Structure formats: structure tokens, C-alpha cells
Amino acid sequence: MSRYGFAIDKKLCIGCHTCAVACKGENGLPNNVWWNRTLTNGGDEMDTPAGEYPNTTISYVPVACQHCENPACVKVCPVGATYKDEGTGAVRQDYDKCIGCRMCMAACPYTGVRSFNWEEPAYYYDVTLGDPDVPKHQKHTVEKCTMCWHRIARGEQPACIGVCPVRARFWGDLDDPDSEVSQLIRERSCEQLLPEEGTKPSVYYLV
Numbered sequence: 001m002s003r004y005g006f007a008i009d010k011k012l013c014i015g016c017h018t019c020a021v022a023c024k025g026e027n028g029l030p031n032n033v034w035w036n037r038t039l040t041n042g043g044d045e046m047d048t049p050a051g052e053y054p055n056t057t058i059s060y061v062p063v064a065c066q067h068c069e070n071p072a073c074v075k076v077c078p079v080g081a082t083y084k085d086e087g088t089g090a091v092r093q094d095y096d097k098c099i100g101c102r103m104c105m106a107a108c109p110y111t112g113v114r115s116f117n118w119e120e121p122a123y124y125y126d127v128t129l130g131d132p133d134v135p136k137h138q139k140h141t142v143e144k145c146t147m148c149w150h151r152i153a154r155g156e157q158p159a160c161i162g163v164c165p166v167r168a169r170f171w172g173d174l175d176d177p178d179s180e181v182s183q184l185i186r187e188r189s190c191e192q193l194l195p196e197e198g199t200k201p202s203v204y205y206l207v
Contacts, residue, residue: 003069003089004147005174005202007184008062012168015040015047015060019160019169023064026148026159028130030121030137035145036064036160037112062169065113065145066193066201067091073104082142089174089202090147100140109197114144174202 015038023029023036042050042058049056071091073082081097082104084090105114121137123129133150137143148158161171172179177186181204184190190204 001087001175002173003175003202004152004171005067005089005181005204007170007181007190007204007206009168009170009184009206010059010061011206012166013038013060013062014166014168016165018163018165019062022159022163023145025129026131026151027134027146028123028128028137029143030117031124033115033117033121033143035113035115035143036062038062061205063110063113063193064203065091065147066110066199066203067145067147069200069202070198072107072109072197072199076103076107078103085149088147088149088152090149090152091144092146092149093142093144095135095138095141095143098138098141100142102142104142109194109199114142116140116142 017038020034020036020038024034029035039061040046040058041061042048049058051057067090071084074084074091078101079097079099081094083092085092102116108114117137117139120139131150151158157171161169170181170184172181174182176182184206185204188206190206192201192204
């Protein structure tokens with residue numbers, strides 16, 4: 001039994017979106033669907049700074065499912081399609097059970113981490129992309145980051161971790177005090193998204 005989570009170093013993140021692209025490729029996501037996004041903390045548009053030169057500021061916040069310890073989405077799903085995997089701590093979706101009610105999307109306080117397939121998923125290419133162990137995407141279902149559970153089952157890290165060019169992303173067992181992610185959270189100042197919601201996210205932002 002483990003409780004996996006992420007630590008993301010905001011001082012190192014350069015907003016390159018490599019993690020988002022790796023996630024999309026690994027999971028064979030349909031057109032216009034992104035489970036992992038890198039938001040800009042700055043101006044009104046992506047990759048624009050706040051303020052006026054030379055007094056400008058900009059930073060980046062990668063955002064995906066927070067894989068909460070106390071997930072609001074699980075509580076409201078009427079059919080158990082959204083559930084917490086007790087072996088990994090990941091919050092997962094069962095596409096075959098999902099009835100498309102989108103209650104999980106309404107309950108989740110983290111805007112934009114889920115998407116809904118209104119139509120049959122479409123792809124830019126005629127060939128199947130993504131890991132073969134990823135379930136087929138379906139019409140009228142909710143999708144989100146799965147923490148790459150298929151990779152974890154093989155003893156691998158989520159796809160977004162190893163590709164980060166500045167090594168701003170870390171992943172590991174939060175219940176293991178000796179894991180790298182636990183040490184970073186213990187030794188560095190960190191913050192979580194919307195802690196006042198009481199969901200206890202498993203994503204920590206090192207500041």
C-alpha cells in the first residue's frame with residue numbers, strides 16, 4: 001500500500017509544457033483534450049508577464065488532477081465510476097461505469113482538470129497513439145489525469161516526470177519518509193491548491 005503524490009518546483013519550472021505534451025502522447029488523448037496544463041501566473045495571456053518593463057513578474061503553475069486524499073469527486077459519483085485506488089492513492093475513472101452525469105466535474109474545486117467527451121473521440125492521426133495499456137477513450141465519459149496508473153503497475157514513473165528538462169517535477173510515495181518527494185516537502189517551503197476546500201491534495205508546489 002502506497003500513497004503516491006507529486007512535488008513541483010515552481011522556482012525551476014520554465015513553462016515549456018513538455019509535461020503536458022508527454023501526458024497527451026502517453027495517454028493517446030483525443031483532439032483538444034489536455035489532462036495536464038501549465039498555467040501562467042502573470043499577464044492575461046499565456047506566457048505573458050504581469051506589470052510593465054522593467055518591473056515584470058512571471059511564473060508557471062502546472063495543474064492536473066490533484067489526486068486528493070479526501071476527493072470531493074468520489075463522494076458525488078452516483079455509480080462509483082470515480083474512485084480512489086487504495087493501493088496507490090490515485091483518483092481514477094472507470095469509463096465503462098461512467099454515465100456522463102458530470103457530477104464529479106461540478107464537485108471538483110480545481111477548474112479544468114477534467115474534460116468531457118461530448119462526441120466520439122477524434123484524433124489528428126489515423127493510427128492509434130499512446131500506451132497500449134491505456135483504456136480506450138469513450139463518448140459521453142469524463143476524463144482526467146490517471147497518474148499513469150498503467151506505468152505505476154509496471155514499476156515506472158508517470159510519463160510527465162522523466163521528460164521535464166529542468167527536473168522540476170518529482171513523484172513518489174508520500175507515506176515513505178525517505179522518498180525523494182517526502183524529503184522535498186519536508187525540507188522546502190511548499191503550498192497546495194485551495195487547501196481551504198479540505199480535499200488534501202497530493203500535489204505540492206515547492207516555492
